[in-house]
Amino acid sequence: MARSLRVAPEYTNKVKLALRRNGYPSQTKFCEHITPAISTVKNFFSGKAIDYEYFLEICEKLGLDWRETAYKELENQPTNGEASPFITGAPITQPRYFFGREKELKRLFNLLKRHPLQNAAIIGKKCSGKTSLLHYLKNITTTPAEKLRPGQKSDWLPHPETYQWVFVDLQDTRMQSREGLLKHILASLKMKAPTPCDLENFMDVVSENLSSPTVILLDEIGVGLQRCPELDDTFWESLRSLVTNHTRGNLAFILSSPESPTELAHNTGHSSPFFNIFGYTAYIEALTELEARELIASLPIPFPDEDVEWILTHSQCHPLILQILCRERLFTLEEGENNDNWREEGLQQMKRFADLLH
Ligand SMILES: Nc1ncnc2c1ncn2[C@@H]1O[C@H](COP(=O)(O)OP(=O)(O)O)[C@@H](O)[C@H]1O
Ligand SMILES: [Mg+2]
Incomplete structure (x- = not known):
């Protein structure tokens, strides 16, 4: 069964405003322009769960980012046997629903288990499983055995409890400004954001305080390069310098993208020093x-x-x-x-x- 999604409570007013903003006088009129029936549309606007694909379609029509609009129940993907065993479309966040990628996992954890930690890129088409793989890397080593499938390997790192993981979805509009992104990284690392939270202060806080192995996962980096003017060459070069010179080998980036990072940088008019630090690339397919x-x-x-x-x-x-x-x-x-x-x-x-x- 397809997963369903519902509008997050804090977005219910926003979706209603989006309807007006897009020139639809009523939900019934809006319904004439989309696939789902009026009952589904009504459920959407009142915050009830609807089919995943309809949710995406409605958000797209209203110019809303569905990821932001959706109530984040993905973190609570069912962990018991009664639940739907298939997840078709949304990234997999619970390790027990993730299969395969043994070869890539072995390579990626090898880069992360020794000092200095090393950077990697995950390349694959849309829907090939990039986001699911990033979530898996972040979660598998610390998920208790009772939440895994019998025999599922989780001992990839010698001291998983010492690792810190930061997940950044660059499709999330909040991550598309410098300040938003830097604050998110600091919050995930439980470090206090300086005032102002600019690049220079961020570098100081991180280089002074980062003392355990840390992995920053950058999902859909291409969006950051194509659509976010604040994430410019200076920004990426500072991150590079943080990794290579100021964190004593404790920091690594793993990015995901449909294209290779250097090509991506080239195609979007960026200089590529940051993108040259990704020594290993995992190409994911079947x-x-x-x-x-x-x-x-x-x-x-x-x-x-x-x-x-x-x-x-x-x-x-x-x-x-x-x-x-x-x-x-x-x-x-x-x-x-x-x-x-x-x-x-x-x-x-x-x-x-x-x-x-x-
Ligand atoms: N390792 C995996 N095990 C099981 N299903 C997977 C796996 N990777 C991807 N999928 C399936 O593919 C879909 C898309 O995965 P996702 O990680 O969102 O891809 P991408 O980020 O590359 O667009 C998921 O909803 C799931 O059905
Ligand atoms: Mg994805």
Whole structure:
């Protein structure tokens, strides 16, 4: 089942204003311009949960950033067996729902487990699993065993409790100004923000206080380069100098992007010293067949062998497509259907993501 989203309480007035701002006199009129029915639209505006895809569509139509608008229940992704086993679309934040990427995890944790910590880039298309991988890096080593799948590896770091992790989503408008971003980093590191919280003071506070291994995860760095004039060359160069000269090997950045960081810098007219510090690049695409089988085997109802093979072939082991096809099959199995009609629906549902496959 697709996950649902609802408007965060602090945004309910904002979404109503957005309706007027975009020239729609009423919810009924607005409804004529979008796919979801009026009942869904009414639920959206009154803060009730609606289907994830409709939520995105409505936000897009109203010019709202859906990530900001949504109530952040992703952090509370269900951790028990009764919950929907598939997450199709939203990044995975709970380690027990994350599968595979063993090779990349090994390489990435190798860069983080010794001094000096080293920087890395994660490159992959939209919906390839970049954000999920960043969340996994941040959470896996400190998640208690009872919240993991049996046998799920978590001992990647010798002293995980000493690590500090900062997650920055550059698609979040609050991260798109210098001050907003610097304050977020300081707050995540439990350091007091100086006044004014400018680049110079930020550098001083961090270089004086950072004494344990720290990893700053920069998700969708391309957005920062393309759309945020305040995040200019001076800004990135200061971060580079912080990593290389002022934090005694305790700081590393891991970024994610659809393109390589140096190309990205080049294409967006930035000089690239900051982007040259990313010595290792993980390219993420499909899971291995074994990893994909593990995902399918985690289901509450076992699938017939021929369905497993059909799903592996048609998804080409791509995690999002796997999740979509498994969701369709599980749904029909739960309904007691024993024909192949679900395959047509599955193929239909995965069409939107055809560009993920070769
Ligand atoms: N390692 C994984 N295990 C299981 N599902 C995954 C994994 N990585 C990605 N997915 C699936 O792909 C979808 C998109 O992942 P996401 O991390 O948001 O991609 P990106 O950030 O690259 O756009 C998720 O909703 C989930 O269904
Ligand atoms: Mg993402």
